[in-house]
Amino acid sequence: MSRLDSFLRRLQAQRDCLNVAVAMIAKVPGPIFELGLGNGRTYDHLREACPRREIFVFERQVSAHPDCIPDAAHLLKGDVGKSLAAAQQRFAGTVALAHADLGSGNPPRDAETAAMISARLPAVMAPGGVIISDQELTLPQAEILPLPPGVQAGRYFMYLWPKTAD
């Protein structure tokens, strides 16, 4: 597969997973966490899809399109690990949707980031909340959700918080 095709599939997977998650949280109140602003594409998609939700964005180096930069109250600048640790109490049990797109292409670094997110997100998630990630997370208390049709296994990961009864 060409790199162009692979890039397009990644973006389609992101969009399809975000759309499914947004529908799933329709009745779950609470803010959205966007971990990794990047260009601001997925942030822009989320704010269009969820105009009445607060979206808090975590990013260490803001270089997004100027139209896609949240206001200061919704931008948690700095290392996401430190920001998530600082946010634990304020957002405990309230987050309806967390989207993590922090992949660097460096497997050891990405594994470390995935472990950190896996440790930090459970405390802030609302019951019925959804977690989407570009990296596989270790969330034993969450239910692994099927991916939307057409999204290849391993390209994106979706979890429901917490696991429904076995």
Ligand SMILES: C[S@@+](CC[C@H](N)C(=O)[O-])C[C@H]1O[C@@H](n2cnc3c(N)ncnc32)[C@H](O)[C@@H]1O
């Ligand atoms: C792949 S980009 C996100 C792309 C974004 N979803 C979009 O649609 O434009 C990943 C972003 O995560 C940020 N990032 C990666 N690791 C981070 C960390 N530990 N703390 C804060 N930001 C981080 C990078 O600076 C980068 O902007």
